Amino acid sequence: MIFNKEISYMTDRYNQFILITKDVEQAAAESGIRDGMLTVITKHTTTGIAVNEALECLESDIDAFLKKIIPEDHPYSHAHMLPDYGSTGGNPTGHIKAHITGNHCHFPIINGELIRGGAQDIYLLEFDGPSAKRKVLIQVQGE
Amino acid sequence: MFIDMHVHPDFYEPLNDDPDKEALRHDQMNIHLNGTAPLEHVFNQMNCAGLDRLCLLPQDYTMLLGQPLVTNEEIKSLCDMHPDRFIGFASVDPDRQDAAETLEFAFSELKLAGLKLHPSRQHFYPADTKMGPLYDICQRYDRPVLFHSGLSWEPDAPTHFARPLVFEELAMRRPALRICLAHFGWPWIKETAMLMLKYKNVYADTALLYFDSAIEFYRHVFTQEIPITWIDRSLRNQVMFGSNNPRFEQIRMADAISKLGFRDSTLDLIRGGNAIEFLGLNE
Numbered sequence: 265m266i267f268n269k270e271i272s273y274m275t276d277r278y279n280q281f282i283l284i285t286k287d288v289e290q291a292a293a294e295s296g297i298r299d300g301m302l303t304v305i306t307k308h309t310t311t312g313i314a315v316n317e318a319l320e321c322l323e324s325d326i327d328a329f330l331k332k333i334i335p336e337d338h339p340y341s342h343a344h345m346l347p348d349y350g351s352t353g354g355n356p357t358g359h360i361k362a363h364i365t366g367n368h369c370h371f372p373i374i375n376g377e378l379i380r381g382g383a384q385d386i387y388l389l390e391f392d393g394p395s396a397k398r399k400v401l402i403q404v405q406g407e
Numbered sequence: 408m409f410i411d412m413h414v415h416p417d418f419y420e421p422l423n424d425d426p427d428k429e430a431l432r433h434d435q436m437n438i439h440l441n442g443t444a445p446l447e448h449v450f451n452q453m454n455c456a457g458l459d460r461l462c463l464l465p466q467d468y469t470m471l472l473g474q475p476l477v478t479n480e481e482i483k484s485l486c487d488m489h490p491d492r493f494i495g496f497a498s499v500d501p502d503r504q505d506a507a508e509t510l511e512f513a514f515s516e517l518k519l520a521g522l523k524l525h526p527s528r529q530h531f532y533p534a535d536t537k538m539g540p541l542y543d544i545c546q547r548y549d550r551p552v553l554f555h556s557g558l559s560w561e562p563d564a565p566t567h568f569a570r571p572l573v574f575e576e577l578a579m580r581r582p583a584l585r586i587c588l589a590h591f592g593w594p595w596i597k598e599t600a601m602l603m604l605k606y607k608n609v610y611a612d613t614a615l616l617y618f619d620s621a622i623e624f625y626r627h628v629f630t631q632e633i634p635i636t637w638i639d640r641s642l643r644n645q646v647m648f649g650s651n652n653p654r655f656e657q658i659r660m661a662d663a664i665s666k667l668g669f670r671d672s673t674l675d676l677i678r679g680g681n682a683i684e685f686l687g688l689n690e
Contacts, residue, residue: 276451278658336622336659343620350438350560352616354656394451396444 267295267404270307272397273388279331279361280390281323284400288371288386291402292378300406302378305368307399310358310392312365318385334360358392365389373406408679410494411453411657412553413589413614413649414461415477420445421488422481435468435476437560438654450492452652456661460494462649462682464523464553467498467509471528471563475500479509483517494686496523496553499541501531507540514548520686521545525555526573527564534576542577546584549687551610556588557595558617560654571598578606585685589649590615596632603645610685611642612649613664613677621656621663635668643673647682 269291273282284304292302306313316322340356369386372379380386388400416422417432423443433439453461463485466476479497486495497513499506499522513519522545526533533554545552556569567573571592578586587610592599594617602609616624629635638646648664650657665674683689 274445274448274451276454278455337620339623340620343623345617349440350436351441351654352618352620352656354616354620354659394448394455396442396448 265297265300265405265407267291267297269294269402271400271402273400275390275393275395275398277390278393279327280393281327282388282390283318283385284388285318285385288402289378292373292404295373295404297373297404297406298376300373300404302371302373302402302404303368304370304386305401305403306362306388307401308362310355310362311367311398312362312387312389312391313367313369313400314365314387314389315369315380315384316387317383318387330361330364334364355392361389361391365391373404408460408683409456409458409661410460410462410648410679410682411456411458411650411652411661412462412587412612412647412682412685414463414652414657415466415654416463416482416485417466417477418443418653419449419485421485422477431472432476435466435472435561436654437562441653444653446489452657453492456658458657458661459679460492462494462496462520462553464496465498466523466525466528467500467503468525468528469500470502470530479513479517479519482519495519496521498523498525500529501538501541502529507544510541510544514544514550519550521551521553523553523555525559525561525564526568527555527559527566528561530565530568532568533574534580538577542581542584546581551585551587551685551687553587553589553612555590556599557590557593557615571595571602574609575602575606578602578609582606582608584608585610585687587612587647587685590651591628593617593628596628600633600637600642603642607645610645610647610681612647613660614649614651614655616651616655616660621659622666625660625663625667629667639669639673643676644681644684646677647685648677648679
């Protein structure tokens with residue numbers, strides 16, 4: 265059996281950490297699947313999905329580290345007019361941060377319970393906000 | 408007060424309940440792969456950019472398309488929803504038989520703040536005598552005109568109609584008419600600077616990002632192509648911030664303009680003081 269649920273988020277900052285653990289837990293419960301694997305996937309290339317401890321200090325450190333290794337003012341090749349869009353590609357930092365972070369995470373479901381460590385929370389990471397609609401797909405496969 | 412003088416609301420959600428009209432806007436703006444924007448998202452963008460007000464520009468391309476791309480009434484409706492955030496301009500296709508009546512209505516009844524014209528798209532020269540009645544109305548209502556100038560990314564938009572030099576006769580003959588050369592007339596930056604130096608009724612906006620990143624392009628145009636001192640010393644009262652959103656990046660452009668090395672007092676003028684003068688809001 266496969267269960268799919270798509271959730272949309274409006275972001276309101278340029279770079280933003282959005283906790284989505286509760287939404288993922290709810291989707292796992294809605295799936296009715298007792299034993300299987302859950303996957304969280306962002307449908308964008310300037311957002312990431314990450315698993316980490318939900319502490320403000322860690323969010324700040326991760327944000328600062330990403331900004332340090334991927335500075336805004338840098339001669340990125342992506343910064344040029346993109347005819348397919350009719351606009352200038354100004355979000356190379358978002359793409360690179362998303363590339364480093366990854367676009368998905370997995371958790372097992374055992375006996376109807378989403379198995380994650382006590383410190384593990386799930387984040388949607390916005391790297392090119394604000395955005396009107398960031399779509400996240402939650403898929404559960406199992407029985 | 409930080410004002411973006413150049414915003415196209417073509418993809419704002421309240422204006423896009425007709426998929427065919429939205430598709431037409433994508434084609435005619437030559438902007439693709441973007442969705443529609445709820446106003447809450449527009450305000451989030453403004454907050455990230457530090458912007459207080461947006462100047463919303465319609466496009467009356469009736470002679471080309473048989474209808475305006477964004478109407479004056481749609482601009483009015485957005486301004487009525489959020490008068491604290493939006494400043495609305497009018498647009499009139501100069502070749503419409505009812506052009507003068509349409510503009511008069513836009514100023515007298517819709518209370519719009521100025522006129523947006525696109526010589527390249529509407530296929531006219533700014534100093535053409537046929538434009539006289541529209542300019543007369545602008546002067547009678549003390550409303551400015553914001554002209555597209557320089558390169559246009561829209562289809563069927565020959566640049567020769569909008570090279571800065573073709574605005575000189577208008578600037579010279581109507582010194583009481585405030586006009587803005589949008590996009591700083593790019594790529595003719597020095598021509599635009601020349602006009603602004605000689606004619607104090609000529610303004611320009613910063614809605615240009617045709618190469619590189621916002622900070623790279625602004626650095627090249629405003630500190631290398633012309634020295635930063637030209638604006639900071641001589642043209643400081645005539646340059647207004649504009650982004651041309653949604654084509655260009657409002658947030659990064661708003662950030663970049665502050666990093667070029669202008670004096671703080673010049674930056675204050677670019678960010679809002681000059682727009683207030685241009686719009687006649689100081690009187």
